[in-house]
Amino acid sequence: MHKLHISTQFDSGAIDVVRLERADDIQLRIRKDSAADFAQWFHFCLHGAAFQPVTLRFLNASESAYPKGWDGYQVVASYDRQEWTRIDTQFDGTEMTARLTPMAQAVYFAYFEPYSYEQHLDLLASAATSPWVTQQRLGSTVQGRDMTLLRITDEAGNTPPEQKRKVWMIARQHPGETMAEWFVEGFLERLLDADDAVARVLRDRCVFYVVPHMNPDGAVLGNLRTNAAGANLNREWAAPTAERSPEVLLVRQAMLDIGVDLNLDVHGDEGLPYNFVVGSEGTPGYSPRVAALEDAFKAAWAASCPDFQDRVNYGKTAPGQANMTLATHWIAQRFGCMAFTVEMPFKDNADLPDPLVGWSGERSKKLGASVLQPLLQWSA
Known part of the structure; x- marks a missing residue:
């Protein structure tokens, strides 16, 4: 089994990892802007979870800059960084949860389709x-x-x-x-x-x-x-x-x-x-x-x-x-x-x-x- 890893060291990469022990309980925090308190953007790559049910938990969604922005929102995901699709996402008023079973060992997630x-x-x-x-x-x-x-x-x-x-x-x-x-x-x-x-x-x-x-x-x-x-x-x-x-x-x-x-x-x-x-x-x-x-x-x-x-x-x-x-x-x-x-x-x-x-x-x-x-x- 591949080890789970989240990477952000690329153009516009941003997320804080809280817990990454199990694919079905990945705990994250949306990172603030580099020199300000706005927290809403995220963009990261998850490695090692192919064919496993993945649950992403954004623990501080309710503390973001625009928490109402999560109502009716769906995370975007991509394997090739060219085609981005929406995935199952819910917001309970406190945290946002997104679910996907990846078909590859590396999958990218973002707030919106990036433009590098x-x-x-x-x-x-x-x-x-x-x-x-x-x-x-x-x-x-x-x-x-x-x-x-x-x-x-x-x-x-x-x-x-x-x-x-x-x-x-x-x-x-x-x-x-x-x-x-x-x-x-x-x-x-x-x-x-x-x-x-x-x-x-x-x-x-x-x-x-x-x-x-x-x-x-x-x-x-x-x-x-x-x-x-x-x-x-x-x-x-x-x-x-x-x-x-x-x-x-x-x-x-x-x-x-x-x-x-x-x-x-x-x-x-x-x-x-x-x-x-x-x-x-x-x-x-x-x-x-x-x-x-x-x-x-x-x-x-x-x-x-x-x-x-x-x-x-x-x-x-x-x-x-x-x-x-x-x-x-x-x-x-x-x-x-x-x-x-x-x-x-x-x-x-x-x-x-x-x-x-x-x-x-x-x-x-x-x-x-x-x-x-x-x-x-x-x-x-």
């Missing part, structure tokens, strides 16, 4: 081969990784440069929300498709500025919400610093230098099993013009993509009550533009559930591709 730093670099390299893409290094993260911006447009198009709309997309401010970079991958694949008519028109009308990964350090470290310095980047936009949040400082300065006509900040939500957006209502500059733009954008997206909806969301922020440290609120106020936080589920889309995979990387890619349709209507 190597995948991130591959995404940048692939996009940079396009004639419509210019890759720019903005600077360094806390740990010295590159902060990269992709500029995308058709310079030979019919729209004069000064008339082109400036569209920004940023993703993974919270590094454990890996669905956000899957979303960007799908968006880029479609936007750079030479045969896609919608993409062709958008490349002519707009200049896109895309930051696929705002928090590379936090992702590699296996954090849910924070960077290497312990900063929640989506609470740093009012006053970022080079020491604590250089990632925000660099991107924010690029926005100030270039300008913004629309921004999409892509995230994942632990609790709600739906895809939705959050606008900038509650900011001092919110106006009927911006509200009308938001309504039209949401209606166009919902009409063209059944995976998107606007019935279930966080609700409206009261006038003057917006948290101005958030990217969406700071950007909307500073540039007087439409800005959205895009939220996708860690669970599944309750409107179109898939019991095998739940919400997934591939479905996130499809949603990312679908946002070109409302962008087309907005840019007209």
